[in-house]
Amino acid sequence: MRFDADVIVVGGGVMGSAAAWAATRQGLSVLLLERFEAGHTRGASHGATRNFNTAYATDDHLDLVLEARGLWDELQEASGRVLLDLVGLVNHGFDPSLRTTAEALRRRGIAHSFLHPAAAAERWAGMRFRTEVLLVPDAGRVRAADALAAFRDVATARGAQFRYSTAVRDVVTDAGTALVVTDAGEFRGRYGVVTVGAWSEKLLSARIGLPRLVVTQEQPAHFAPRAGEFSWPSFNHTPDPGEPGDAYWYSPVYGMLTPGEGVKAGWHGTGPVTDPDARTYRPDPVQLAALQRYAREWLPGVDADSAVPISCTYTSTDTADFVLARSGAWAVGAGFSGQGFKFAPAVGRTLLDVARGEPAPPRFSPALVAR
Structure with missing residues (x-):
């Protein structure tokens, strides 16, 4: 039987690109097929930055994010690109789990500390704080666009083929091998990895029974920093359900400085449910107005009226746990629920192992029923 590659990867976003890179690290040949052009903005992997947050309380998440940290460092060295800006990440607001998270970090030897809100406000004058702050200094942001390019450049330098503008119509298991049907013909690999984000249900549901996946159009914004010397950590901020002033919040808020674009802030997983092929790319005006109100109240270092909306997709599971299954x-790979980018190099390695019959952690490995 003729194979076009050892590994066929369907989907050229961050997870597919990471899987391709992982395969080349092990000396395997790779063919990656992506429906859209390189660098497209229709999915979840575009944009300049993402939070790199290591403040997780569960062992499964910590295992992945710590592995990812080492692999990001390896990719930085191999690509010659700076991919992590370790400006620190702060978690604050009404989050009863912060002490549990801090204990999990202590057990893993991950540096962290709690700051009084006044001390945090003095250190980061562009932000307001009402509660104690959990700081993880060895965290910050991933340079997302540079990361995508780094995965591709290093993988292709090792022989991987990335074919863009190649729509995949079907993925099939044929005689124990991975068969892909495209408008340009069929391709066969010894193993297959499929990670197509918002299009997972559309591509896979005829062949594979997936957990419920909900696609939403998310709408964060960039805010222009005010004149002055401000230091910006990445951040996660949780509302207080007992505080009337927080009643307008849609969800916790995440954010980070995106150099050259401003301070990015957004509600988490609250956008309208959407068909990825029929998106409006327009922000909901009520949610945007609420986000601007948040910026006025909690980010004094930005101009709230300067908001430039951004559009991306989340593909979320009911539990927010990823799908890494065979x-x-x-x-x-699916259902990264708006938190996957930081884990990408470890997810790529995991998906490659899963394709070859190794188990993923049970948390991330629901049973997938072939149809």
């Missing part, structure tokens, strides 16, 4: 010859 069906036939295919490893499926």
Whole structure:
């Protein structure tokens, strides 16, 4: 039987690109097929930055994010690009789990500390704080666009083929191998990895029974920093359900400085449910107005009226746990629920192992029923 590559990867966003890179690290040949052009803005992987947050309380998440940290460092060295800006990350607001998270970090030897809100406000004058702050200094942001390019450049330098503008119509397990049907013909690999984000249900549901996935159009914004010397950590901020002043919040808020674009802030997972092929790319005006109100009240270092909306997708599971599971010859990565980018190099390695029959952590490995 003729194979076009050892590994066929369907989807050229961050997870597919990471899987391709992971395969080349092990000396395997790779063919990656992506429906859209390189650098497109229709999915969840575009944009300049993402939070790099290591403040997780569960062992499964900590295992992945710590592995990812080492792999990000390896990719930085191999690509010659700076991919992590370790400006620190702060978690604050009404979050009863912060002490549990801090204990999990202590057990893993991850540096962290709690700051009084006044001390935090003095250190980061562009932000307001009402509660104690959990600071993780060895965290910050990932340079997302540079990361995508780094995965591709290093993988292709090792022989991987990235084919863009190649729509995949079907993925099949045929005689124990991964078969892909496209308008340009069929391709076969010994193993397959499919990670197509918001299009997971559309591409896979005829062949594979997936957990429920909800696609939403998310709408963060960039805010222009005011004149002055401000230091900006990345941040997660949780509302207080007992505080009337927080009643307008849609969800916790995440954010970070995006150099050259401003301070990015957004509600988490509250956008309208959407068809990824029929998006409006327009922000909901009520949610945007609420986000601007948040900026006025909590980010005094930005001009709240300067908001420039951004559009991306979340593909979320009911539990917010990822899907890293196998069906036939295919490893499926899906449902990253707006928190996956930081884990990408470790997810890529995991998906490659899953494709070859190794188990993922049970938290991330629901049973997928072949149809």
